[in-house]
Amino acid sequence: MVSKRGRLDQFIAGTLQISKKAVRGLLITHKVLVDGQFAKSPDLQIDEFTHIECNGVVLRQYQPCYFMLNKPDGVVSATVDDKHTTALSLLHGVEHDMLHIAGRLDLHSTGLLLITNDAKWSAALMAPEHKVAKHYLVTLANPIDQEYVEAFANGMYFEYENMTTLAAQLTLLSSHQASVVLREGKYHQIKRMFGRFRNPVVALHRESIGDIYLDNQLKPGEFRSLTKAEVDSII
Incomplete structure (x- = not known):
């Protein structure tokens, strides 16, 4: 927007x-x-x-508004969709005019989704030069090891876009689960990076964007307004 x-x-x-x-x-x-x-x-x-x-x-007389939504699986990050429940439709009692999503999640990805009507704020959030960190919890179909950590840190070349990903931080949490921190947002980036190892992503959950962390009091499908400190952390 x-x-x-x-x-x-x-x-x-x-x-x-x-x-x-x-x-x-x-x-x-x-x-x-x-x-x-x-x-x-x-x-x-x-x-x-x-x-x-x-x-x-x-x-x-528009007023800027900022929300976090705990996006459930199967909800599309869109304002309108003919087949799936949209993220905006979960914001009950909120005027949807001018609202847009700042940093989308795939249909089956879950977790922190930010929604606002402030285009300047969302542009600052997503600007490549700002390199805002995004934290994800990733569950894999097959075991992972130290080789993954090094590959993510070195970056990966994607021929289709003719670009190499920025260094990403991968922390091993268990044999099938890892924490991943990205400072960019290429198309299906995490799934494609694990795809280099032919290891399908079973679940992808976003925990934070910058200093905005998903409120653990929010159940899937619930939302709340951002605090002033959360909004100001992006500006």
């Missing part, structure tokens, strides 16, 4: 279907409030969260 930035006069003219000259008249006569202050400049930059009133009528 792209942040909806633009000029104040363009927004009011388009919303009220009036000319920009008429908008300037509204500004001169103090008929427009932007975030509680009388607006004077027609080229004032606004975004989707700017509170705008004209002649006492609210034209825009």
Whole structure:
């Protein structure tokens, strides 16, 4: 999702279907409030969260919102889907307008999913240059050993994208389970990396993104708003 930035006069003219000259008249006569202050400049930059009133009528009043969802198996990371339950449909009692998913999970992957209407925040979260760490608990069909640790740390070349993955941290937890930390998010990356060993991923569970950890009080399918500290940890 792209942040909806633009000029104040363009927004009011388009919303009220009036000319920009008429908008300037509204500004001169103090008929427009932007975030509680009388607006004077027609080229004032606004975004989707700017509170705008004209002649006492609210034209825009979106508030940024941020949620974590404990995504269950079989739920698709999408806003609309004809075949599967969507992540957004699990956010009961929440206005879905403008919401989008920041960092998707595969259909059968579970765990931490972040959902917001703040495009700038989600862009910062997913920006490759920020290399935000993502922690996963991975269960494999076959035994794993130290060879996996070294291969993940060295990176793997994927011919299709003509790229080598960044160093990934793999910690052995048991013969069939590992903790994996990625700082990028290539298509089906974890499954493809274990696929180099012909070892199918049985279960993939995301535990954290950056300093945001899945709340262990949330059952699969449950959600809550992020705390201010959690939101600010990404900015």
